[in-house]
Amino acid sequence: xxxxxxxxxxxxxxxxxxxxxxxxxxxxxxxxxxxxxxxxxxxxxxxxxxxxxxxxxxxxxxxxxxxxxxxxxxxxxxxxxxxxxxxxxxxxxxxxxxxxxxxxxxxxxxxxxxxxxxxxxxxxxxxxxxxxxxxxxxxxxxxxxxxxxxxxxxxxxxxxxxxxxxxxxxxxxxxxxxxxxxxxxxxxxxxxxxxxxxxxxxxxxxxxxxxxxxxxxxxxxxxxxxxxxxxxxxxxxxxxxxxxxxxxxxxxxxxxxxxxxxxxxxxxxxxxxxxxxxxxxxxxxxxxxxxxxxxxxxxxxxxxxxxxxxxxxxxxxxxxxxxxxxxxxxxxxxxxxxxxxxxxxxxxxxxxxxxxxxxxxxxxxxxxxxxxxxxxxxxxxxxxxxxxxxxxxxxxxxxxxxxxxxxxxxxxxxxx
Amino acid sequence: xxxxxxxxxxxxxxxxxxxxxxxxxxxxxxxxxxxxxxxxxxxxxxxxxxxxxxxxxxxxxxxxxxxxxxxxxxxxxxxxxxxxxxxxxxxxxxxxxxxxxxxxxxxxxxxxxxxxxxxxxxxxxxxxxxxxxxxxxxxxxxxxxxxxxxxxxxxxxxxxxxxxxxxxxxxxxxxxxxxxxxxxxxxxxxxxxxxxxxxxxxxxxxxxxxxxxxxxxxxxxxxxxxxxxxxxxxxxxxxxxxxxxxxxxxxxxxxxxxxxxxxxxxxxxxxxxxxxxxxxxxxxxxxxxxxxxxxxxxxxxxxxxxxxxxxxxxxxxxxxxxxxxxxxxxxxxxxxxxxxxxxxxxxxxxxxxxxxxxxxxxxxxxxxxxxxxxxxxxxxxxxxxxxxxxxxxxxxxxxxxxxxxxxxxxxxxxxx
Numbered sequence: 001x002x003x004x005x006x007x008x009x010x011x012x013x014x015x016x017x018x019x020x021x022x023x024x025x026x027x028x029x030x031x032x033x034x035x036x037x038x039x040x041x042x043x044x045x046x047x048x049x050x051x052x053x054x055x056x057x058x059x060x061x062x063x064x065x066x067x068x069x070x071x072x073x074x075x076x077x078x079x080x081x082x083x084x085x086x087x088x089x090x091x092x093x094x095x096x097x098x099x100x101x102x103x104x105x106x107x108x109x110x111x112x113x114x115x116x117x118x119x120x121x122x123x124x125x126x127x128x129x130x131x132x133x134x135x136x137x138x139x140x141x142x143x144x145x146x147x148x149x150x151x152x153x154x155x156x157x158x159x160x161x162x163x164x165x166x167x168x169x170x171x172x173x174x175x176x177x178x179x180x181x182x183x184x185x186x187x188x189x190x191x192x193x194x195x196x197x198x199x200x201x202x203x204x205x206x207x208x209x210x211x212x213x214x215x216x217x218x219x220x221x222x223x224x225x226x227x228x229x230x231x232x233x234x235x236x237x238x239x240x241x242x243x244x245x246x247x248x249x250x251x252x253x254x255x256x257x258x259x260x261x262x263x264x265x266x267x268x269x270x271x272x273x274x275x276x277x278x279x280x281x282x283x284x285x286x287x288x289x290x291x292x293x294x295x296x297x298x299x300x301x302x303x304x305x306x307x308x309x310x311x312x313x314x315x316x317x318x319x320x321x322x323x324x325x326x327x328x329x330x331x332x333x334x335x336x337x338x339x340x341x342x343x344x345x346x347x348x349x350x351x352x353x354x355x356x357x358x359x360x361x362x363x364x365x366x367x368x369x370x371x372x373x374x375x376x377x378x379x380x381x382x383x384x385x386x387x388x389x390x391x392x393x394x395x396x397x398x399x400x401x402x403x404x405x406x407x408x409x410x411x412x413x414x415x416x
Numbered sequence: 417x418x419x420x421x422x423x424x425x426x427x428x429x430x431x432x433x434x435x436x437x438x439x440x441x442x443x444x445x446x447x448x449x450x451x452x453x454x455x456x457x458x459x460x461x462x463x464x465x466x467x468x469x470x471x472x473x474x475x476x477x478x479x480x481x482x483x484x485x486x487x488x489x490x491x492x493x494x495x496x497x498x499x500x501x502x503x504x505x506x507x508x509x510x511x512x513x514x515x516x517x518x519x520x521x522x523x524x525x526x527x528x529x530x531x532x533x534x535x536x537x538x539x540x541x542x543x544x545x546x547x548x549x550x551x552x553x554x555x556x557x558x559x560x561x562x563x564x565x566x567x568x569x570x571x572x573x574x575x576x577x578x579x580x581x582x583x584x585x586x587x588x589x590x591x592x593x594x595x596x597x598x599x600x601x602x603x604x605x606x607x608x609x610x611x612x613x614x615x616x617x618x619x620x621x622x623x624x625x626x627x628x629x630x631x632x633x634x635x636x637x638x639x640x641x642x643x644x645x646x647x648x649x650x651x652x653x654x655x656x657x658x659x660x661x662x663x664x665x666x667x668x669x670x671x672x673x674x675x676x677x678x679x680x681x682x683x684x685x686x687x688x689x690x691x692x693x694x695x696x697x698x699x700x701x702x703x704x705x706x707x708x709x710x711x712x713x714x715x716x717x718x719x720x721x722x723x724x725x726x727x728x729x730x731x732x733x734x735x736x737x738x739x740x741x742x743x744x745x746x747x748x749x750x751x752x753x754x755x756x757x758x759x760x761x762x763x764x765x766x767x768x769x770x771x772x773x774x775x776x777x778x779x780x781x782x783x784x785x786x787x788x789x790x791x792x793x794x795x796x797x798x799x800x801x802x803x804x805x806x807x808x809x810x811x812x813x814x815x816x817x818x819x820x821x822x823x824x825x826x827x828x829x830x831x832x
Contacts, residue, residue, distance in 0.1 A: 017749060021772055094772075100794060106783060108793050113775045115805050198805050217629055219806040240828030247830035333433060355823050356437055356510075359529045367522055367826025376831065377524050377822060378516060389531050389614050389819040390635040391807040403805040406793060407771050410783025412656030414663035415792065 005186050008177050009144065009196035012117050015172040016142035020114045024091040026169060027138055031087040033165035035080040038130065041161045042076045048157035049126065056150055068125045069151055079130050082381070086134045089380040092399045093140040107409040112402045114140030116198040119190060121146045121212055123204040126154040132201070133162055133176045135383045139401035142175045144197065146190060149182030156180065191216035201384055221396070222388045225311040226256030226339035228369040231328040231354075233345035234267040240366055241344040242275060247368040248342070250283045254313050256385065257340055257372040261308060261318045263328045269293065269321045276319075283315065290320040308335045325350060329357050336360055338387040339394075340372040361387060361394030421602050424593050425560065425612035428533050431588040432558035436530045440507040442585060443554055447503040449581035450550065451496040457577045458492045464573035465542065472566055484541045485566055495546050498797070502550045505796040508815045509556040523825040528818045530556030532614040535606060537562045537628055539620040542570040548617070549578055549592045551799045555817035558591045560613065562606060565598030572596065607632035617800055637812070638804045641727040642672030642755035644785040647744040647770075650683040652760035656782055658691060660760065663784040666699045670729050672801065673756055673788040677724060677734045679744045685709065685737045692735075699731065706736040724751045741766060745773055752776055754803040756788040777803060777810030 022030075038045070049071040056066050092112050099109035118141050120132040129145055136143035147155045159178040166173050179186060191200070191212065200220045202212040213220045230248060232241045248259035264272055273296040280287060280297075287300035288307040294300055297319075307318040308331070322328045332341050340362040343354040351365045362372040372395065374382025379397030386392045392400040438446075454461070465487040472482050508528050515525035534557050536548040545561055552559035563571045575594040582589050595602060607616070607628065616636045618628040629636045646664060648657045664675035680688055689712040696703060696713075703716035704723040710716055713735075723734040724747070738744045748757050756778040759770040767781045778788040788811065790798025795813030802808045808816040 017773075020775060102792075102794055106787060111771075116775070213633055219635065219804070237828065243828060243830050251831065351825075355527075357433075359436060359532070359821060362822040362824060364824040365826065367824050367829040368831050370831035371522060371824060371826075371829065372822075376518075377824070378518055388635070393819045394822050403809045405775060406778040406788075406810050408778060408780040408783050408787060408793070409767075410781065410787075412653065412659060413783040413787065414659050415667065415784050415786035 003181050003186070005179065005189050006193065008174065008179070009117070009190070009193045011172070011174040012142045012144050012177045013196045015174040016114070016116050018172055019137060019142050019175045020093070020116075020140045022140070022171070024093075027091065027140075028087040030165055030169050030171065031083050031134055031138065033168060034130070034134065034162050035083040035087075037161040037165050038076055038080040038083070038158070041157070042073055045076060045154065045157040045161070046071060046073070048153040051153040052151055061150060065124050065150065068123075069154070071126060071154060075127070079127050083130060083134045086138050086381055089138065089398060091138065092402045097404060104413060105411070106413055109407045110404045111407055112399070113405050114402055117142050117144065117196055118199045118201060118401065119144040119146065119197045119218075121187065121190075121200065121202045121204075121208065123148040123208065124150045126151045126158060128203060129155045129158045129178070130162070131381075132203075132383065135381055135398060136401060137176060139398045141401055142177070144177045144179065144190065146179040146187055147182075152180075152182055188215065191218065194218045203384060219391065221384055221386050221392065223256070223385050224387055225337050226258070226385075226387070227260045227309065227311050227335060227337040228257060228340040228342070228372070229261045229263060229332050229336065230259050230342045230344065230369065231263040231322075231332070232265060232268060232272060233325060233328075233343060233347065233350060234265040235347040235350065236265070236268065236344035237346055237366070238268065238272050238275070241272065242279065244342065244344060244366070244368045245276065246279060246283070247370055249285060249317055250315065251370060253315050256311070257369050258313070259317065259369055260310060260312055261320070261335070263320050263322050263331060264293070265325070265328070266292075266321050266323055269296075273319075280317070286316040288316070288318045292321040293319050311337070325353075329354070332358060338389070339385070340364065340369045342367065342369050361385070419597050419602070421595065421605050422609065424590065424595070425533070425606070425609045427588070427590040428558045428560050428593045429612045431590040432530070432532050434588055435553060435558050435591045436509070436532075436556045438556070438587070440509075443507065443556075444503040446581055446585050446587065447499050447550055447554065449584060450546070450578050451499040451503075453577035453581050454492055454496040454499070454546065454574070457573070458489055461492060461570065461573045461577070462487060462489070464569040467569040468567055477566060481540050481566065484539075485570070487542060487570060491543070495543050499546060499550045502554050502797055505554065505814060507554065508818045513820060520829060521827070522829055525823045526820045527823055528815070529821050531817060531819055533558050533560065533612055534615045534617060534817065535560040535562065535613045535634075537603065537606075537616065537618045537620075537624065539564040539624065540566045542567045542574060544619060545571045545574045545594070546578070547797075548619070548799065551797055551814060552817060553592060555814045557817055558593070560593045560595065560606065562595040562603055563598075568596075568598055604631065607634065610634045619800060635807065637800055637802050637808065639672070639801050640803055641753050642674070642801075642803070643676045643725065643727050643751060643753040644673060644756040644758070644788070645677045645679060645748050645752065646675050646758045646760065646785065647679040647738075647748070648681060648684060648688060649741060649744075649759060649761035649763065649766060650681040651763040651766065652681070652684065653762055653782070654684060654688050654691070657688065657760040658695065660758065660782070660784045661692065662695060662699070663786055664758070665701060665733055666731065667786060669731050672727070673785050674729070675733065675785055676726060676728055677736070677751065679736050679738050679747060680709070681741070681744070682708075682737050682739050685712075689735075696733070702730075702732040704732070704734045708737040709735050727753070741769075745770070748774060754805070754809075755801070756780065756785045758783065758785050777801070
């Protein structure tokens with residue numbers, strides 16, 4: 001019999017009704033069993049991963065992709081530990097977020113419920129299989145996992161460990177479904193199943209996210225890019241500014257919460273930019289500078305709008321001197337990707353104005369953009385970062401994998 | 417110069433930055449001025465409406481559509497009063513929904529912010545122009561209004577009153593933009609402007625909603641239909657059940673929170689259905705009954721799956737006898753539109769089980785489905801009812817026109 005993604009989706013939807021009503025205790029016991037299974041089956045998982053690795057080398061996959069694909073004993077233990085960590089997080093399902101007794105005696109409340117069926121579409125990292133499955137499951141959802149073809153054998157082995165845990169607790173295996181066929185046509189069909197799938201979460205490069213958005217009517221959590229700005233105000237503490245600038249640009253340039261543009265108030269440019277130039281020279285950061293700031297840097301080139309729009313994800317930055325706070329805000333509003341923006345200032349009025357005026361997902365005062373992360377902001381684990389404002393905006397934890405229903409309790413109430 | 421919807425959308429986006437930072441006080445004063453203007457300009461508005469009415473009659477529009485189009489002195493006063501009412505509602509913008517001091521001393525909070533630019537696409541009711549504009553504005557959003565061509569003259573006159581109020585407070589007129597050209601191609605272009613428009617709210621028939629969803633990549637608030645169920649359990653109080661059944665089906669059958677299907681436990685069918693039959697005969701409700709319940713009704717026909725799936729919006733109902741609570745839940749899960757479901761029972765365990773198991777937007781115990789409405793549930797005003805789970809689920813008030821951002825305040829914090 002050939003594989004049918006439509007059948008898998010219907011069965012996952014049925015399983016979602018079961019997962020939605022599991023107690024927190026049961027869900028946590030399942031997660032602990034998944035973790036134990038992963039560690040117990042590590043030899044089998046590593047053997048499957050070896051097949052993927054061999055195929056990847058034969059197919060001349062990029063070095064960075066091969067590293068993402070690789071599993072080791074240590075990586076499996078880390079994956080298992082993160083499942084245990086998810087078991088320790090509070091369960092969002094059933095949380096009462098509002099309750100009131102209406103004038104007519106009706107009792108109204110709002111309660112958190114699972115979204116239903118979430119489809120994860122991702123690339124070569126096998127750890128996403130376990131991560132996404134655990135987060136969706138803890139939030140009471142069923143999930144359809146569609147990983148990249150490079151990781152198929154690894155994913156099948158990981159899913160096997162997961163399914164053994166589900167079976168032990170009499171939970172339908174389709175609570176966590178893995179698409180066993182990496183054919184692109186099957187993925188395209190998955191994107192059309194809006195009756196069965198409540199949410200799509202693509203995890204990977206911008207092309208993947210754009211492809212999923214363009215080809216589906218199902219809501220998509222989008223995270224296109226992070227063009228994070230640091231604005232150093234004339235009342236900024238330049239020591240803090242430098243520390244935060246270096247942390248934001250140099251510590252881990254390849255991630256979305258790293259800095260891509262530095263805006264400096266003209267009154268502090270003369271004092272600040274020479275230090276910046278020396279520091280960036282030391283860290284080999286390539287600079288694209290505006291006309292006014294260009295003279296401070298050796299080997300910098302003139303910044304264009306393309307630079308202000310760029311997510312370099314590398315040791316590379318755009319720098320601009322602004323005449324005023326307002327010019328900084330206007331620049332940010334024009335080029336912002338809606339991810340994270342930072343102001344460095346000691347002026348409390350300006351800090352509050354910045355918080356009011358900037359509506360990116362994360363707005364920061366005197367802190368590094370690198371904190372823009374679900375774990376760092378106290379959400380526990382993170383399923384993604386949304387840069388579209390609907391449903392969730394910014395780092396998404398377990399709560400973002402749920403919605404709210406109204407519960408109304410009467411005693412024979414009718415409307416007049 | 418020809419009209420450009422792209423220009424209008426860009427200007428609306430710019431205006432959104434202004435609206436987002438207005439104080440509650442200013443927004444309320446603008447709303448009160450809009451209300452005063454509408455009443456002061458009623459002669460001009462009625463004259464414009466007369467043009468629409470004459471064209472509608474010439475074009476042989478349906479009677480129901482003509483009634484929706486009609487404005488009267490009284491209707492204008494009612495519209496103006498509803499704007500004043502929106503001014504009295506609490507402002508969701510700036511609401512801090514979470515705040516915590518993280519272990520490293522960072523102060524993290526979540527604050528409600530406007531969505532940005534909302535595009536409303538609606539049909540012939542001119543009151544939607546004022547209603548939607550006021551709700552979006554109060555929640556700090558700019559709005560693009562695209563009403564039906566039948567109501568264009570009325571809408572232009574209403575927008576004129578609104579714009580005079582905005583001008584008085586030096587707010588860019590594009591804070592509330594009305595598309596002055598009802599050409600369908602212009603609407604189609606609006607659906608593509610995902611860089612400028614954050615949310616689409618279609619208000620009208622299922623065809624309109626489906627058209628907007630199929631033709632746009634912008635998030636859409638969907639409200640396809642309300643197939644609301646009433647389940648009368650064997651431990652249900654049949655007196656309450658009858659009152660709630662009649663209220664749900666007969667009071668206002670044309671709205672989405674009216675009842676469409678009655679499920680009755682077999683143990684009470686013999687006692688309950690004869691009374692139902694007599695009552696429905698009196699109210700001339702047409703019945704589609706399952707095989708077992710068919711004998712209780714005169715002139716009923718046999719219900720098919722099409723009946724269980726139907727949103728009759730008329731004095732018409734599907735009835736089914738179920739063998740158990742579980743059968744009722746299974747039926748609801750299969751045919752639910754995600755709108756509202758009601759259980760009639762005195763059994764507290766079963767009531768709680770129903771609340772846990774049914775994940776429609778509104779779940780009720782011993783109360784009429786007719787309460788499933790933003791105003792009735794204490795949200796103040798309602799911009800729509802969402803039956804898709806993302807972003808908002810169920811009746812949507814002002815809060816649903818906002819999202820949340822993270823605000824992080826440090827003192828030179830960097831990530832280790």
